[in-house]
Amino acid sequence: MTMPISKKILFYFLLSISALVVFAPALLAFVMSFMDNKDIMTGSLPQSLSFDNYIKAFEQFPLLKYLLNSFIVAIAITIGQLILSSLAAYAFVFLEFKGRDLLFFLFIATMMVPFEASIIPNFHIIRDLGWIDQYPGLTVPFFATAFGTFLLRQNFKQIPKELREASQIAGMGDFKFYLKVVLPVAKTSLVTLGAYGFLTSWNMYLWPLLSTTNDTVRTVQIGLKQLQTQEQLNDWGVIMSGAIIVIIPTMILLFLGQKQLQKGLTEGAIK
Amino acid sequence: MGYIELMDISKSYNKQSDVLNGIDLQIEKGEFFVLVGPSGSGKSTLLRMIAGLEDISGGTLKINGNIVNHLPPKDRNLSMVFQNYALYPHLTVEQNILFGLNAKKIDKATQKKRLLETAEMMGLSDLLKRKPRELSGGQRQRVALARAVVSDAPLCLMDEPLSNLDAKLRANMRIEIRRLQKKLGLTMIYVTHDQVEAMTMGDRIMVLNDGIIQQVGEPIALYNKPSNLFVATFIGSPKMNLGKAKLKESNLVIEDVFTIPFNHEQILAKFQNRQLVVGIRAEHIPHGAEKDGVQTVEIVNVEQLGNETLISFEVGSKLWTAKWLGQWLVGVGDRVPVQISVENMCFFDEDTGNLIQAATSSLKREVVAI
Numbered sequence: 001m002t003m004p005i006s007k008k009i010l011f012y013f014l015l016s017i018s019a020l021v022v023f024a025p026a027l028l029a030f031v032m033s034f035m036d037n038k039d040i041m042t043g044s045l046p047q048s049l050s051f052d053n054y055i056k057a058f059e060q061f062p063l064l065k066y067l068l069n070s071f072i073v074a075i076a077i078t079i080g081q082l083i084l085s086s087l088a089a090y091a092f093v094f095l096e097f098k099g100r101d102l103l104f105f106l107f108i109a110t111m112m113v114p115f116e117a118s119i120i121p122n123f124h125i126i127r128d129l130g131w132i133d134q135y136p137g138l139t140v141p142f143f144a145t146a147f148g149t150f151l152l153r154q155n156f157k158q159i160p161k162e163l164r165e166a167s168q169i170a171g172m173g174d175f176k177f178y179l180k181v182v183l184p185v186a187k188t189s190l191v192t193l194g195a196y197g198f199l200t201s202w203n204m205y206l207w208p209l210l211s212t213t214n215d216t217v218r219t220v221q222i223g224l225k226q227l228q229t230q231e232q233l234n235d236w237g238v239i240m241s242g243a244i245i246v247i248i249p250t251m252i253l254l255f256l257g258q259k260q261l262q263k264g265l266t267e268g269a270i271k
Numbered sequence: 272m273g274y275i276e277l278m279d280i281s282k283s284y285n286k287q288s289d290v291l292n293g294i295d296l297q298i299e300k301g302e303f304f305v306l307v308g309p310s311g312s313g314k315s316t317l318l319r320m321i322a323g324l325e326d327i328s329g330g331t332l333k334i335n336g337n338i339v340n341h342l343p344p345k346d347r348n349l350s351m352v353f354q355n356y357a358l359y360p361h362l363t364v365e366q367n368i369l370f371g372l373n374a375k376k377i378d379k380a381t382q383k384k385r386l387l388e389t390a391e392m393m394g395l396s397d398l399l400k401r402k403p404r405e406l407s408g409g410q411r412q413r414v415a416l417a418r419a420v421v422s423d424a425p426l427c428l429m430d431e432p433l434s435n436l437d438a439k440l441r442a443n444m445r446i447e448i449r450r451l452q453k454k455l456g457l458t459m460i461y462v463t464h465d466q467v468e469a470m471t472m473g474d475r476i477m478v479l480n481d482g483i484i485q486q487v488g489e490p491i492a493l494y495n496k497p498s499n500l501f502v503a504t505f506i507g508s509p510k511m512n513l514g515k516a517k518l519k520e521s522n523l524v525i526e527d528v529f530t531i532p533f534n535h536e537q538i539l540a541k542f543q544n545r546q547l548v549v550g551i552r553a554e555h556i557p558h559g560a561e562k563d564g565v566q567t568v569e570i571v572n573v574e575q576l577g578n579e580t581l582i583s584f585e586v587g588s589k590l591w592t593a594k595w596l597g598q599w600l601v602g603v604g605d606r607v608p609v610q611i612s613v614e615n616m617c618f619f620d621e622d623t624g625n626l627i628q629a630a631t632s633s634l635k636r637e638v639v640a641i
Contacts (some may be wrong), residue, residue, distance in 0.1 A: 162357035165324050170371035170422075171345030184361040 026247075033241035044233070053241035057227070062215055063242060066223035070202060071249075073219055077201040078194050085148030086190065092149070092180050093156040094164055105151070116206070123210055129163040137211045137247045142201060145230040148193050155189040157183060188260060195257040199250060220246050272457055274300040275321065275426070280330035282316055282482075290316055291482040294330070300425075300459065303452050305473030306462045309505070313482040318462045322428050323347050334426065342418055344448030349426040350419035354413045354434055358418075359401040365390075365399040368417050389421040392451075409440045416448070418578065420455065427452070429461045433468065454600040466506050470494070478502050496617075503550045503617065507605055511550040512591040515621065518542055523613065525549055528586030529566050533613055541628065543605070546621035553581070555615035556593035570605050582607070 003011075032040055034049040057063055092104050122141045131137030159182060167177045183190065208219045226244060228237045280294040291313045298304045306314040312450040319325040321332065323344035332340050339347055350371075358367050368389060372382045390396045393413045403411055412432065419427050432448070433441045449472050452459045463469055469476045470490045478493065478501070480486040485505075486498040497503035503511045514526040523533040559565035571590070574581035583592050594610055601607060618628040 160355055160357060162353040162355055163359060164343075165322075166353065166357040166418075167350065167370075167374070168324065169322065169344045169349065169351050170374045172374040176374070181359055181361075185359070187361075 006220060017029045029240045029243055032236060034246050035237055037235060037237055053237040054245070055092075056235075057238045057242045058247065060205065060238065061242075062225060063220070063223060063245065065215065066218060066220040067245070069217050070220040070246075072135060073138045073204075073208070073217075074198050074201040076135065076178055077142045078197040080139060080143035081145050081148050082190060082194055084143050085145055085193065086147045086152050086186075087178070088144075089152035089156050090174075092153045093159075094174065094177075094182075107146055108150055111150070119206070119210070126211060132211055133213055135218055138208055138217060139201075141207070145197070148197065151193055152186065152189055159185055179193060191257065191260045194258070195253055198253060202250060221269045274298055274302075274335060275460075276331075278323075278331040278333070280317070280320065280327060280332060282313070282320060282325070282328045289328075289482055291320075292486060294524040296477065296484070299457065300458055301456050302462065303449065303459045303472060303474045305476045306460065306479060307466060307469035307476055307505075308464065308479035308485075310464055312479045313614065314462045314464075314479045317479070318428055318430055318460060321460060322351050328507045338535040342562065348424050349428060350422040350424040351428040352415045352419050352430065353434045354431040356403075356415040356432075356435075358411060360403055362402075363399065364395060364401050364403070364406070364414050367403065367414055368395075368421050371418065371422050376507075385421050385423070389417045389550075392420065393417045408436050408519065409444065412436060412444060416451070420451070424455075426458045426460070431463055432461075433463075436467070441468075448472070462616065469510065476506075478505060480505075490579060496626065496629040497550075500548060500550070500619050503619070507555045509566055509592045509594070511552055511617070512556070512586075512589070513548055513550050513619075514586050514589050514591070516547045516611060518547075523549070525611075526589060528587050529558045529611060531611060531613060542618065545597075545627075547627070548619040548621050548624075550617040550619060551611065551615050551630075553594035555630075556591070556609050556611060558595055558599075559610040565608050565610050567606050567608050570603055570607060571599055573599075573601060584609075585603050 010072070031046065033053050035046040036048070036050070036052065039046050092100060092107075126132060126137040126141065129137070132139070163181060163185075164177060167181060170181075172180070203221065204219070205221045205225075208222050209225075212218045212222065224239065225241050227242050228234055275296075275298040277294050277296040280291060280296075282287055283289045294317065308314045310477065316325060320327050321334075323339070323342060327340050331338055334347055342516070355490075359370060362370065365386060366428060368386055369382055369538060372385065382449065386399075387396075390399060393416060395410070395413055395417055398406065398410060398414075403414065405551075407470040412435075414563055415432065429448075433444050436444060448459075448461075451457075461468075461472060470493075473490055475488060476490055476493055477487045480501050486493055486497075486502045493502060493506050497506060497511070501514065514529075516523055516525045518524075518533065519530075523529075523531045525531070559567075568584035568586075570582055570584055572581075572583040574583075575598065577598070579597065580595045580601075581592055582595060582601065583590055587590075614632040615630050617626060617630050619625060620627055
């Protein structure tokens with residue numbers, strides 16, 4: 001697309017402004033994490049920059065423990081989601097049974113039920129199972145995902161039916177076909193769903209707060225909150241440095257997966 | 272007893288109207304059998320039923336003497352080539368070819384041997400490490416064929432395998448598939464909507480329309496003696512010229528335009544009091560010499576093919592085509608004499624569409640050919 005240079009300048013100017021506005025809180029946090037408390041409270045420009053806040057964050061709180069917990073939880077949820085939703089999507093695409101489409105629409109309809117609405121029954125279940133303060137309690141409720149099944153079903157539907165038929169003639173069963181053909185062919189979407197699942201569960205707040213009562217399995221998001229309330233006067237520098245540490249894995253994943261993520265989410269949208 | 276026997280096979284979806292009805296058929300071992308028909312005629316469904324990909328609603332299917340109605344595809348010992356080739360996009364050519372053998376747990380040494388043989392035969396030796404998307408249409412087609420060949424199954428089913436190729440490549444592949452089939456002694460069932468493919472490749476052809484068998488026979492028999500109007504118009508290009516006709520005294524009147532003297536006493540009786548449709552092939556309407564049955568017509572279209580010239584003219588409401596050998600410099604609007612003779616005509620019953628009398632000249636030609 002070509003446009004006059006004056007228009008271009010205007011556009012870029014507006015874009016830069018809005019980018020700055022959107023990015024300001026993150027930028028502020030980044031700068032604050034290197035400042036000492038006095039400067040932050042008086043709202044003056046930093047006199048000196050140091051890593052003290054980071055060192056403090058690791059010393060005062062079991063941040064590593066939280067990070068580890070978050071990793072375990074996020075990875076478990078990601079893997080669980082990938083396995084369950086790909087199997088469900090396979091059934092919705094390749095297996096023929098009565099009422100399949102109806103069942104699928106019911107399944108999709110659950111996407112409209114907000115998570116908050118199911119939080120109490122979910123809590124009752126994990127409490128009765130004795131899963132409070134345990135990894136299964138944090139992860140298992142998120143394994144089944146209507147969105148993931150939907151995404152993968154759309155993708156699997158693009159696999160020509162003849163591939164299944166050819167493999168039937170070759171004498172290959174459903175499970176083997178799923179493993180050897182469907183999963184490799186739908187790799188992009190699996191990566192997309194994986195990244196999406198990881199990010200969502202990494203950023204989870206409400207559920208880990210409810211289902212944990214002590215530090216053993218607590219995730220990093222709850223840990224951050226604790227940084228804030230431990231003392232009367234908030235030590236903002238430390239909180240911000242903690243926040244910066246927490247977003248690092250997210251950033252890495254986004255940078256690595258950006259292309260794949262975009263490709264996967266828009267795949268099938270235009271064709 | 273044939274190698275494949277279909278006895279009163281029918282297919283219906285949701286127990287409603289039949290897609291296929293009363294299919295009785297025998298296919299011999301080593302035969303190249305072509306199923307041809309317009310789209311929606313049920314030919315692919317029939318093939319998929321033989322393959323076991325589609326349930327059989329009624330009737331019995333036997334392969335090699337055994338009833339296989341309820342056998343899954345893998346136990347029917349057959350291979351299949353699909354229209355879109357159905358190559359696994361994430362596997363290399365080599366892995367694609369060996370896919371079936373792996374599933375059947377054949378040992379590695381045998382696999383290797385068969386792979387090399389097949390790749391050699393199909394001219395794929397240099398492409399084994401490539402992915403399907405790096406291949407041209409013709410090469411993909413070859414891989415799909417190789418996959419069928421390597422399985423060593425005695426029966427091969429093909430579902431419009433050439434329809435994604437361009438015309439030139441298609442002509443090549445026709446010959447190649449035919450040679451391959453003869454060389455390996457495969458029994459082949461080949462589905463196509465292209466009557467040229469059917470004519471050129473098949474040992475025998477079955478014409479299917481609306482789920483009902485129209486005619487089964489050798490290509491030439493179908494061409495010369497089409498058993499009804501559908502087969503007459505479906506087989507052959509340009510299609511057979513048709514016109515309504517009746518007998519008036521000893522003249523045959525076609526579309527109220529042509530009046531041709533008719534003096535074939537022996538078949539006259541068959542035609543009395545019947546509404547007729549006459550059919551005549553384009554190549555049987557030559558430029559008129561001074562003989563019986565010369566008519567003068569006005570040309571409405573000319574197609575120059577180089578070695579022959581197609582001339583279209585109106586007969587009543589119908590458009591007829593004549594095929595003249597060589598190059599004729601005639602133009603639209605010219606009036607030319609054409610010869611339309613009774614011995615080249617096929618006669619059909621107008622109500623049923625069935626053949627009453629095939630062209631008498633074709634009977635003579637068959638004798639000459641032998």
